[in-house]
Amino acid sequence: MPEGHTIHRLARDHKPLLVGRPVSAGSPQGRFSTGAEMLTGRVVEQIEPYGKHLFYGFEGDVLLHVHLGLYGKWTVGTGPAPEPRGALRLRLVADDDWLDLRGPTACELFTPADRDAVLARLGPDPLRKDADPDRAWARICASRQAIGALLMDQSVLAGIGNVYRAEVLFRAGLSPFRPGREVPERIWELMWEETRLLLRAGVRAGSITTTEREDRHRRTGPARRDDRTYVYRRHGLPCRRCGTEVRTQLMVARNLFWCPTCQPA
DNA sequence: TCTGCATGAAAAA
DNA sequence: TTTTCCTGCAGAG
Numbered sequence: 001m002p003e004g005h006t007i008h009r010l011a012r013d014h015k016p017l018l019v020g021r022p023v024s025a026g027s028p029q030g031r032f033s034t035g036a037e038m039l040t041g042r043v044v045e046q047i048e049p050y051g052k053h054l055f056y057g058f059e060g061d062v063l064l065h066v067h068l069g070l071y072g073k074w075t076v077g078t079g080p081a082p083e084p085r086g087a088l089r090l091r092l093v094a095d096d097d098w099l100d101l102r103g104p105t106a107c108e109l110f111t112p113a114d115r116d117a118v119l120a121r122l123g124p125d126p127l128r129k130d131a132d133p134d135r136a137w138a139r140i141c142a143s144r145q146a147i148g149a150l151l152m153d154q155s156v157l158a159g160i161g162n163v164y165r166a167e168v169l170f171r172a173g174l175s176p177f178r179p180g181r182e183v184p185e186r187i188w189e190l191m192w193e194e195t196r197l198l199l200r201a202g203v204r205a206g207s208i209t210t211t212e213r214e215d216r217h218r219r220t221g222p223a224r225r226d227d228r229t230y231v232y233r234r235h236g237l238p239c240r241r242c243g244t245e246v247r248t249q250l251m252v253a254r255n256l257f258w259c260p261t262c263q264p265a
Numbered sequence: 266t267c268t269g270c271a272t273g274a275a276a277a278a
Numbered sequence: 279t280t281t282t283c284c285t286g287c288a289g290a291g
Contacts, residue, residue, distance in 0.1 A: 069273045071284040103284035161272050
């Protein structure tokens, strides 16, 4: 599920497979053939995640930029790589390990300047130690836009997607429709800490769980999927906290979910 | 087995 | 505002 936690988890998992090793690269699908040729034979020096972006640094200031988008996926394995099937954008082989990339929004060669340009338009990433929450707050407290839209804006906060948007707002008891400039600073501080907490848990688990253990076992209605979220994709079901029907509405072209009682306007 | 929806974001219209 | 990248899964039948 590619929100920020997925990207940081991938960077962590790929480092021992790639860093310090020369790779051979190929693009069976053909859409990254030139790039793959450029990467082949180079040693991976570092892998850096930022928000939903991954930067693989190769020797000679050659960077591979990957953005998974909605469908992108890495598959890894050891030993003989399987026969390429379907649309395989990129296969990296390092020693005995192989990494297959399918369906990414971005898979391209970058210069350091290209990377800096991307980073320049991203807000702070709550998963990074160097993140400065004041940069996000400066945008939020000056904006008439709804907080539910601001949280999805990668230039405000990097790494939050539709699941974390819904869940962070629920846990903060904040209406998604509240304009950014009307969000109390102490609520913002709470949200920042909650976001860091939830994203870190997501990196550890490799998936998103935003509910407390006791809430997962205290269902207030029939669970359609699971108990991992308070409101996300629980449209029409009773709120886990108060029983009010969870509502949904499009915001920033994605389904937003919220509890009108726990998150009053 | 089939169908529709889904975590994102940029390009195209 | 619509299309596109491409895959996985849940729910229906």
